Every structure is written in C-alpha cells, then in structure tokens.
Amino acid sequence: MSESDQNILAMEGIGKAFPGVQALDDVSVTLRKGEILCLVGENGAGKSTLMKILTGVDQPDSGRIIFDGKEIHPKSPQHAQSLGISTVYQEVNLCTNLTVAENILLGREPHKMGRIDWTKTNALAAETLQRLLGVDIDVTKPLSSYTVAIQQMVAIARALYIASAKVLILDEPTSSLDENETGQLFKVMRKLKSEGVGIIFITHFMGQIYEISDRITVLRNGKLVGTYETASITRVSLISKMIGRSLVEFDEMTKIKLESGKHIKSEALLQAKGFGLTGSIQPLDLDLHAGEVVGLAGLLGSGRTETASILFGVEKADSGSIFVNGKEVHEHSPLNSIKQGIALCPEDRKAAGIVDDLTVRENIVLAIQANKGWFKYLSLPEQYEIAEKYIELLSIATPSADQPVKNLSGGNQQKVILARWLATNPQVLILDEPTRGIDVGTKAEIQRLVLSLAEEGKACVFISSELEEVLRTSHRIVVLRERQKVAEFTGEVDENTIIHAIAGSEA
Amino acid sequence: MKNNMKKSFTWRNITESRLFFPLVALSLILLFDFIFIPGFFTIENREGNLHGSLIDIFRNGSTVMLLAIGMTLVIATGGVDLSVGATMAIAASVAGILMNPSALKNEVFFVTDPTYTFQPLWVVILSALLVAILCGFWNGILVAYMRIQPMVATLILMISGRGIAQLITNGLRVQITYKPYSFIGQGWIVLPFSLYLVAFVFALTWLLTRKTAIGMFIESVGTNFRSSFFSGIDEKKIKLLVYTFCGFCAGIAGLVASSNIKTSDANNIGLTTELDAILAVVIGGTAMSGGRFSLLASMVGALVMQAITQSMYAIGVPAFALQAIKAVVVILVILLYSEQVRSFVRSIGASKKGVKS
Numbered sequence: 001m002s003e004s005d006q007n008i009l010a011m012e013g014i015g016k017a018f019p020g021v022q023a024l025d026d027v028s029v030t031l032r033k034g035e036i037l038c039l040v041g042e043n044g045a046g047k048s049t050l051m052k053i054l055t056g057v058d059q060p061d062s063g064r065i066i067f068d069g070k071e072i073h074p075k076s077p078q079h080a081q082s083l084g085i086s087t088v089y090q091e092v093n094l095c096t097n098l099t100v101a102e103n104i105l106l107g108r109e110p111h112k113m114g115r116i117d118w119t120k121t122n123a124l125a126a127e128t129l130q131r132l133l134g135v136d137i138d139v140t141k142p143l144s145s146y147t148v149a150i151q152q153m154v155a156i157a158r159a160l161y162i163a164s165a166k167v168l169i170l171d172e173p174t175s176s177l178d179e180n181e182t183g184q185l186f187k188v189m190r191k192l193k194s195e196g197v198g199i200i201f202i203t204h205f206m207g208q209i210y211e212i213s214d215r216i217t218v219l220r221n222g223k224l225v226g227t228y229e230t231a232s233i234t235r236v237s238l239i240s241k242m243i244g245r246s247l248v249e250f251d252e253m254t255k256i257k258l259e260s261g262k263h264i265k266s267e268a269l270l271q272a273k274g275f276g277l278t279g280s281i282q283p284l285d286l287d288l289h290a291g292e293v294v295g296l297a298g299l300l301g302s303g304r305t306e307t308a309s310i311l312f313g314v315e316k317a318d319s320g321s322i323f324v325n326g327k328e329v330h331e332h333s334p335l336n337s338i339k340q341g342i343a344l345c346p347e348d349r350k351a352a353g354i355v356d357d358l359t360v361r362e363n364i365v366l367a368i369q370a371n372k373g374w375f376k377y378l379s380l381p382e383q384y385e386i387a388e389k390y391i392e393l394l395s396i397a398t399p400s401a402d403q404p405v406k407n408l409s410g411g412n413q414q415k416v417i418l419a420r421w422l423a424t425n426p427q428v429l430i431l432d433e434p435t436r437g438i439d440v441g442t443k444a445e446i447q448r449l450v451l452s453l454a455e456e457g458k459a460c461v462f463i464s465s466e467l468e469e470v471l472r473t474s475h476r477i478v479v480l481r482e483r484q485k486v487a488e489f490t491g492e493v494d495e496n497t498i499i500h501a502i503a504g505s506e507a
Numbered sequence: 508m509k510n511n512m513k514k515s516f517t518w519r520n521i522t523e524s525r526l527f528f529p530l531v532a533l534s535l536i537l538l539f540d541f542i543f544i545p546g547f548f549t550i551e552n553r554e555g556n557l558h559g560s561l562i563d564i565f566r567n568g569s570t571v572m573l574l575a576i577g578m579t580l581v582i583a584t585g586g587v588d589l590s591v592g593a594t595m596a597i598a599a600s601v602a603g604i605l606m607n608p609s610a611l612k613n614e615v616f617f618v619t620d621p622t623y624t625f626q627p628l629w630v631v632i633l634s635a636l637l638v639a640i641l642c643g644f645w646n647g648i649l650v651a652y653m654r655i656q657p658m659v660a661t662l663i664l665m666i667s668g669r670g671i672a673q674l675i676t677n678g679l680r681v682q683i684t685y686k687p688y689s690f691i692g693q694g695w696i697v698l699p700f701s702l703y704l705v706a707f708v709f710a711l712t713w714l715l716t717r718k719t720a721i722g723m724f725i726e727s728v729g730t731n732f733r734s735s736f737f738s739g740i741d742e743k744k745i746k747l748l749v750y751t752f753c754g755f756c757a758g759i760a761g762l763v764a765s766s767n768i769k770t771s772d773a774n775n776i777g778l779t780t781e782l783d784a785i786l787a788v789v790i791g792g793t794a795m796s797g798g799r800f801s802l803l804a805s806m807v808g809a810l811v812m813q814a815i816t817q818s819m820y821a822i823g824v825p826a827f828a829l830q831a832i833k834a835v836v837v838i839l840v841i842l843l844y845s846e847q848v849r850s851f852v853r854s855i856g857a858s859k860k861g862v863k864s
Contacts, residue, residue, distance in 0.1 A: 314736075351731070355735065362727070366738045369724075372720070376720075
C-alpha cells in the first residue's frame with residue numbers, strides 16, 4: 001500500500017490572506033486513517049484558520065483538500081460534517097438542558113405514529129454511546145448533570161452518529177478538563193483510532209501531545225514548520241520549532257538594543273514583591289527599571305498574560321505587594337495604574353483593546369480622558385491634535401481621524417491602541433502580544449518603537465509567543481512555566497538556554 | 508453630524524445620517540395625515556397661544572420624549588430600563604400626597620379650592636424628583652454593582668413600583684386641584700409648557716453628554732465594556748449615572764402626566780410608556796446592544812410614536828385596536844433599519860443619481 005492510500009485527508013498548499021496579514025502560506029498537512037495528529041503552534045500560528053478552512057467556515061485562497069481520495073470544497077460546517085469531517089470545540093455546543101439522548105439524536109429521533117418514540121430514542125442513544133465510545137451512562141438525564149468531559153463525549157457521539165465521521169477534529173477539548181477526565185477522553189480517542197477514524201487534536205499541553213499523538217504538525221506564523229513522528233522528536237526541539245528561529249543573526253535591531261541597553265537606570269520604577277493570584281499566577285518578584293525592556297517568555301498558558309493582568313490591576317493580586325517609584329500601591333485598578341503611569345496593551349485586541357464603533361480619534365484619547373475624568377473634557381481641537389500627532393508618529397494608515405476603528409486593518413488597530421497608551425505618557429508600558437496577527441513590516445516597526453521608548457527612559461514589558469522576537473527586543477528575559485516564574489536571564493543569552501528553561505527539567 | 512456638514516451632501520451621506528430614517532418615518536405619517544385628515548395642519552392662535560393637532564402631538568408626546576432622553580443613555584450603555592413607567596407613578600404619588608394628604612387619613616377628600624396645597628410647590632416638585640432619582644439610583648446599583656441583568660433588575664421596580672406608589676397614597680387615587688401644579692402639564696406660554704420642560708431636559712442632557720467626556724464614555728462602555736475597563740473608564744459609575752439620570756427623567760415625566768389628568772393614579776400613570784420610550788429610542792437608531800446614540804434621533808422617534816397614536820385616533824380607530832395598528836407601523840419602521848432594506852434604498856439612490864458608493 002502506497003502512502004497516499006493510507007491518507008484519509010490531505011490538505012495541499014493551502015493559502016489564506018486576511019486584510020493586512022497572511023494567515024496561511026502554502027501549508028500542507030496529511031492525516032492517515034486511524035491516526036492521531038497533533039496540530040501545534042502558538043497564537044496566530046494559523047491552527048484555527050487551517051481548521052476553519054477544513055470545516056468550511058472560511059474558503060482558502062489557494063491549495064486543495066483531498067478527502068478519501070476525492071477533492072472536496074467544504075462550504076459550511078454542516079457541509080463538511082455531511083462529507084464526514086466533524087469538529088468538537090472547547091466549549092460544548094449542545095443544549096445542556098436537554099437529555100443526553102435528545103442531544104445525540106436531536107432532529108433524527110425515531111418516530112412511531114407521528115410521535116417521537118422515546119423508548120427507542122433512549123435505547124438507540126445508549127447503544128450508540130456504548131458502541132462508539134464505550135461510555136455507559138443514563139441517557140435520560142439532562143446533559144447538564146454530567147461533567148464537561150462527558151458532555152464532550154456526547155458531542156463526539158453526536159458527531160459520529162450523524163455523519164459517521166471519518167475525520168474528527170478536537171479543538172482544545174482538554175483545556176477545561178481535569179486529569180481524570182482527560183484520561184477518559186483519551187480512552188475514547190484510542191478506541192476511535194483503532195476503528196480507523198483519523199483525529200486532528202489541537203492542544204497546547206506538552207504532556208498530552210506526547211501521551212496521545214502519533215505525529216505532530218507544527219505551524220508558525222502561518223507557515224508549515226514541519227510534520228514529525230512523535231517518538232522521534234524531543235520536547236526541547238519541538239518547542240524550539242514552535243517558537244524559535246533557525247538562524248542567529250546579528251542585525252540592526254541587536255545593535256539598537258545594545259546601544260539602548262547602556263541607558264538602563266539602576267533604581268526600579270516598578271517593583272513587585274511576592275505578587276501573585278491563586279489559580280492564576282504563582283507569587284513572583286519582578287523589578288522594572290527605566291530604560292529597560294523586559295521580555296516574558298513561556299508557552300501559551302504559562303502565565304504571561306496573567307502576569308500582565310495583575311501588574312496593571314485588571315485582576316487583583318491576592319498576595320504580595322507592588323511599588324511604583326518606591327511607593328506601595330494599594331488600590332490597584334486599571335484607572336489607578338494609569339494615574340501611576342502604567343499602561344497595558346492587552347493581548348486580545350478585539351475583546352479588550354479597541355472600541356470598534358468609536359473613531360480612531362476617540363480610541364486614541366480614551367485613556368487620557370479616563371484619567372482626566374468626566375468633566376475635564378478635552379476639546380475637539382485638542383483631541384484632533386493628539387490623534388493626528390500619533391497617526392503621524394506611528395504612521396497609522398487611516399483615511400481620517402474620524403474613521404471608525406473597526407474599518408482599520410489589524411496592524412493599524414494595534415497601533416491605535418499603542419497610541420492610546422503612548423498618549424498617556426506612561427513610565428511603565430506592558431505590551432502583551434503587541435505584534436500578534438500583524439504583518440512582518442509592522443512587526444519590525446513596533447519592535448523598534450519599543451526599544452526607542454525604553455531609550456526615552458520608560459520601562460517596557462514585552463510579551464510574545466515568538467521567542468525570536470522576545471530575544472531581539474529584550475534586555476532581560478523572564479521565563480514562565482506552568483504559571484510560575486522559573487528563570488531570569490540578563491544580557492546576551494542564547495536561544496537554547498531559554499528553550500530549556502521553558503521546557504523544564506524533563507528536557 | 509458635524510462632519511457630514513463639511514462634506515458634500517451625497518445621497519449616501521444623507522441616508523447614513525442617524526436622523527434620516529426616523530425623519531422619513533415621521534414625514535410618511537404626517538403625509539398620511541395631510542391627505543386623510545382635513546385640518547390636521549391647522550394651527551389656531553387662541554389668546555396668543557398656539558393650538559392644533561400638530562401642537563398636540565408635541566404636547567402629548569412630551570412624556571415619552573422625556574422618558575426617551577433618559578432611556579437613550581441607558582440603552583447606549585447596553586442596558587434597558589423597564590421601570591420608568593412605575594417611577595412616573597411613584598413620583599406622581601409623592602407629588603399628589605404632598606399637595607393633598609387627605610388620603611393618608613383614609614378618607615377621599617375632594618379639595619375644591621384651587622389655591623390649597625399642603626406643601627409649597629417647590630417642596631412638592633423637589634421631593635417627587637428626589638424620589639424618582641432614588642428609584643433610578645436603585646436600578647443603577649443593581650445593574651452596575653450587583654451585576655444583575657438590566658432587564659431583570661429594572662423589572663423588579665417595574666412590578667413593585669406601582670405597589671410602592673399605592674402605599675404612598677394609601678391605596679387611593681389622590682385628586683390634584685392645586686392650580687399652579689396643573690400648569691406643568693396644561694399650561695401654555697405660546698407653546699405648551701411641557702415642551703419647554705422637554706427642551707430644558709434635552710439641552711441639559713446634551714450638554715452633559717457632549718460637552719463633557721460622559722457621552723464618549725457611555726458609547727465606549729456600550730460598545731465594549733472590557734476595552735473601556737482596560738482603558739481606565741469606571742464603567743460602574745457610568746452605568747450608575749445613566750440609570751439615576753433615567754429616574755430623574757421619569758420623575759419629570761411623572762409630574763407632567765399627573766398634572767395632565769389632575770390625579771395621581773398609581774395604577775395608570777405611565778402604564779406601558781416604558782415600551783413606547785424604548786421603541787422611540789430604537790426608532791431613533793440607537794442599537795439595543797449599546798454604543799453610538801443620538802438624542803435628537805430619539806426625540807424624532809418619540810414623535811413618530813405619538814404621531815401614530817394621534818393619527819389613528821383622528822381617523823377614528825377605536826382605542827382597543829390602536830395597539831395592533833401601532834405594532835404594524837413600528838414593524839415597518841424597524842424594517843427600515845435592517846441592513847438589507849437599507850442597502851436596497853442606497854442602491855436606488857446610487858443608480859438614480861449616479862453617485863459612486
């Protein structure tokens with residue numbers, strides 16, 4: 001049997017562009033019958049776009065999909081499902097108030113004399129669960145009475161029953177499951193695998209990748225890094241493929257960085273001591289100095305964003321204390337942080353950054369105005385002056401300052417948020433994934449900007465999923481793993497040292 | 508709108524203005540009146556005061572206009588206030604009992620002296636407004652600080668408010684005969700006095716929202732409260748403010764309504780007006796999900812609601828059928844807001860005038 005015969009699915013040369021960003025560039029993935037393939041990559045790597053194309057949510061710009069020997073063009077998730085490609089999402093898309101049986105057979109219940117035959121429905125549902133997944137539960141109870149793991153299995157059962165899926169996509173199904181529940185789910189996955197179903201499993205838990213998968217496909221920045229047999233790749237080299245770079249280059253950025261590194265002041269602008277929040281981030285110490293860029297490195301879910309949140313006061317820390325200019329801060333909230341000269345560009349631009357109906361001008365002045373309060377209103381000419389200044393300074397591409405910010409591309413929206421914070425003239429600037437989902441040119445621009453801000457005497461925290469970027473821009477690097485600060489490196493460090501710190505002791 | 512003035516008036520600019528669709532709706536209704544109701548546009552001059560059907564639309568619409576001002580701000584934050592009708596009744600009861608406290612002694616006492624009042628007018632008005640503001644403040648606390656869904660939170664006062672109003676008046680309808688109080692709803696200075704009240708509250712609100720940062724914060728909170736929070740905006744305070752202000756508007760509307768009917772009738776004052784006010788705001792183009800708002804467009808929306816009522820009465824539609832007819836007209840107006848219908852209208856304009864889109 002040739003290799004192509006074993007493949008149930010092949011996506012070849014898939015490309016997809018969104019305004020301002022190439023989300024996927026010539027990506028090819030294959031899935032064999034009875035195989036569990038892990039799809040890994042950091043935020044913005046292109047995992048979700050690839051799956052959206054496979055399930056018909058988005059249409060590719062280029063490339064083709066071969067499924068079961070035939071080329072297919074999925075037009076919608078329903079269409080993909082009818083072809084035999086089913087997806088189970090992280091959040092369960094079922095009606096939790098209906099019974100398990102109803103959920104599995106909704107719309108396909110057996111009828112008797114024009115009415116639903118409930119005896120048969122329940123028996124069929126129970127039999128389906130037992131046969132397909134080996135799960136034995138009372139199907140007449142409402143779905144909500146079961147754990148999320150069971151609910152996910154019901155979702156899988158529904159997917160398999162309705163379409164007799166040959167390919168099953170599990171999109172971060174384990175992120176809300178505990179260890180025991182994950183074990184249950186893995187048992188089901190192995191059973192399906194033995195029956196020849198091809199499974200694409202998306203997760204960011206390293207342990208699970210190695211426990212369950214046969215092969216691993218790594219994406220980075222919309223490009224395919226490679227596909228590897230799980231048994232033949234070590235954790236460290238997998239992580240370096242996810243976040244690392246292949247070539248060490250002494251470029252212009254490094255020069256700028258070395259130059260700006262000479263201006264770092266010794267006294268701390270912001271000092272966190274034993275600062276932490278239960279269930280979010282373990283207590284950590286962190287000093288930020290004027291003129292310095294501190295990079296936070298770690299994998300998705302390692303506590304990078306959580307650290308940023310408690311430093312800015314979005315989440316209130318429940319241990320330790322924080323000092324700004326040597327004075328302890330008690331009422332820690334975003335507004336108070338702005339008053340103290342701390343700014344945060346949040347990770348989730350759409351949900352926590354832009355206010356999409358408001359204009360570019362309003363978005364830029366929002367934080368200064370919040371600091372000034374309700375009644376010290378910036379006059380319109382003042383607002384235009386501030387807005388125009390930053391549109392020019394950051395070269396924000398917009399027809400006018402009165403454009404609703406939702407009409408701008410992702411990179412320009414990001415610049416608008418940066419402008420919002422720069423306008424408050426902060427001492428400490430926390431940037432959480434400031435370059436996510438934006439094009440390469442703008443990325444370099446933002447990196448240079450961060451260094452020049454440090455040179456002006458600000459302290460910056462730079463968070464990114466791309467280690468390369470963190471290395472390029474940071475004078476000091478703090479490594480987080482499993483919601484804990486595990487290491488801190490000052491000066492020139494090589495990538496491998498950091499990757500080892502990120503991967504942890506098992507490496 | 509300021510910017511639209513600077514740009515040339517293309518068809519697209521006009522159709523995209525917030526006032527366009529509410530004004531079209533109002534014009535259509537008035538056109539209907541012009542054709543089918545003789546004398547609808549006649550305005551008489553009686554002893555220097557202007558009277559006529561058109562003036563009546565404004566006068567009778569003043570309570571809904573007052574409510575719509577407060578409701579616009581609440582809806583712009585992504586909330587809704589169902590309790591404004593009940594708040595009107597509470598304010599009316601407070602005002603009534605302070606002018607004619609006989610109900611407290613459990614006796615229905617008809618004061619016939621038009622100069623008699625238990626408390627001076629300013630005490631009456633201030634107390635009624637203060638109680639209404641407290642009602643709004645209560646809603647604001649529930650929504651902003653207790654995080655109860657606006658519809659549920661304000662439903663509490665909507666249901667209990669009329670009970671509270673009855674408790675205040677001891678379960679009786681209080682007659683209001685005090686002449687100066689009647690002036691609020693029935694007085695005339697060339698135009699009906701209630702219109703000056705609307706103009707005052709409108710101007711106050713406009714200044715409060717557009718000459719301070721409050722308007723921008725309201726729109727920001729309504730569009731994306733998380734981003735607003737990250738930007739340092741205290742969204743709780745903003746919400747508390749708008750609900751409290753909405754209570755204040757309802758209080759004034761309660762004074763106008765009770766002055767109009769010369770009683771504080773806890774069961775009927777402001778009944779279902781909360782829905783008229785919400786519809787007025789929706790017709791004015793403010794999305795129920797919050798965000799951008801236009802006070803002026805809401806005023807036009809309130810006039811649309813009142814014009815429908817008035818026209819139906821004028822052509823002899825019986826009161827019981829009115830609600831059904833209103834519903835049909837409202838559906839038509841709301842249809843004008845659907846993106847499909849709008850782009851259709853735009854495409855007509857574009858093809859006729861040859862304007863590039």
